[in-house]
Amino acid sequence: MDCNIVEKANRIVNSEEDCYLALISENGYPSVSTISSIKTDGIFKAYFSSSTNGPKSLRIAKNNKASVCYRSEGNNVTLVGTIKVLTDTKTKNSLWVDWFIKHFPEGKDDPNYCIFEFTTKTVNLWIDRESAVFKISDVLKVQSRCGLLCNTCKYKESVNCVGCIETMGNPFHGECPIAICCQKLGYSHCGECPEMPCEQLNNYSCGDEEHGDKPAGARLSILKHWKEKSSN
Ligand code: SF4
Numbered sequence: 001m002d003c004n005i006v007e008k009a010n011r012i013v014n015s016e017e018d019c020y021l022a023l024i025s026e027n028g029y030p031s032v033s034t035i036s037s038i039k040t041d042g043i044f045k046a047y048f049s050s051s052t053n054g055p056k057s058l059r060i061a062k063n064n065k066a067s068v069c070y071r072s073e074g075n076n077v078t079l080v081g082t083i084k085v086l087t088d089t090k091t092k093n094s095l096w097v098d099w100f101i102k103h104f105p106e107g108k109d110d111p112n113y114c115i116f117e118f119t120t121k122t123v124n125l126w127i128d129r130e131s132a133v134f135k136i137s138d139v140l141k142v143q144s145r146c147g148l149l150c151n152t153c154k155y156k157e158s159v160n161c162v163g164c165i166e167t168m169g170n171p172f173h174g175e176c177p178i179a180i181c182c183q184k185l186g187y188s189h190c191g192e193c194p195e196m197p198c199e200q201l202n203n204y205s206c207g208d209e210e211h212g213d214k215p216a217g218a219r220l221s222i223l224k225h226w227k228e229k230s231s232n
């Protein structure tokens, strides 16, 4: 698993209008249904709307384990985690969409209108003929200065690289200007830097066709999540 496949999965999740939601039903078996995707934060979080007194809400009240599946052009992203029902006014107002009125005639204040918030724990995917299974907690571990996921890098053993953090910016290929800059400025990763992405980091992530991210900007997305995690 690397930052590229994480970003490909983010883009599939963020672009799909519908997905499959599996909950544990009253008889203890999974129950799958299609549901509209209201808001997503890539593979990390997903939001849906539903009825406060509907069968899905009742199932969630009894068992908060859930799975969400997105499919696009033969690619598949399955997320497993927990789900909760949100009924606070701020969340309901911020996620209200006009077509909800068909289901909730009293609008944002309709007592039957609620939001489901799904939080991912593990990911299982098949994208561009590549499969991966990983925990979100492993993606959120800071493991490089620039956002690369060094802990699961396939070259780690073949070139005996221990990464740029442990070597203070001197991994197997020599001194890295990104890591050196980050260390000089006193940040643990570039996501903490207000200049992110500076021209140099942007060139590494988006401007280098051979060695850069595919899709461009994949490591910048990881840095954003590392920053969010540390500020929560
Ligand atoms: S490019 Fe530089 S900062 Fe990024 S992982 Fe490699 S050595 Fe570390």
Ligand code: SF4
Pocket (backbone or CB within 6 Å): 177, 178, 179, 181, 182, 185, 187, 189, 190, 193, 194, 195, 196, 197, 198, 199, 200, 201
């Ligand atoms: S974002 Fe750019 S300026 Fe900021 S620490 Fe990283 S390399 Fe240095």
